Amino acid sequence: MKFEYIIFDWDGTVMDSAAKIVACMQKAAAMGQINIPTKEQVEHIIGISLHPAIKQLFSIDDDKANEIVTHYKSVFLDQDKTACPLFANASETLTHLSQSARLAVATGKARRGLERAWENTNTKHFFELSRCADEAESKPSSDMLLQILKEWKIEPEQALMVGDTVYDMQMAENIGMPRVGVSYGVHDKIELLKHKPLTIIDSLDMMKSFVK
Secondary structure (H helix, E strand, O other), X not given: OOOOEEEEOOEOOOEOOHHHHHHHHHHHHHXXXXXXXXXXXXXXXXXXXXXXXXXXXXXXXXXXXXXXXXXXXXXXXXXXXXXXXXXXXHHHHHHHHHOOOEEEEEOOOOXXXXXXXXXXXXXXXXXXXXXXXXOOOXXXXXXXXXXXHHHHOOOHHHEEEEEOOHHHHHHHHOOOOOEEEEOOOOOOHHHHHOOOOOEEEOOOOHHHHHOO
């Protein structure tokens, strides 16, 4: 299928960052003296903006959530001395896709975090537009996508959303945007299929043949 506009989620779709996010969230919980979540519990909220994700994960009030957010950011920045890797063939795939399509990112990361990830991986030049957690409503709201579509001056059906979580699928589904799920991220393939993606890919480089 041919798409001239492709919007990617970041964590779990382009960057292999789930293990780091889990470790940092568990350490933040320990620092805040609350129950330490399991790997699976943390993976379930990856993709949502940080504050609502933490409230959902721990079932805590705003004040305690703010405390855990502070701990998480501190731990994450300390761990950020070592950059997370991109998934296999990500740079090659983005290079290929950017030759015939305009690319964007819609992510639950804050702007500073995305810019840092781009700098560490030398990938910023692939993306024409991006929207982050501190610039739009959290997924599964479609706000990020609608902002990007408005800048591109296109309709939802003209773009493709690519992501690894049900939140990515929901934000696209809510506005009638075609979507592709990835099976190598944090959410189960069966859960992704409930939101009727065009396909599920098992590696990012499968996008090259899908959108040709």
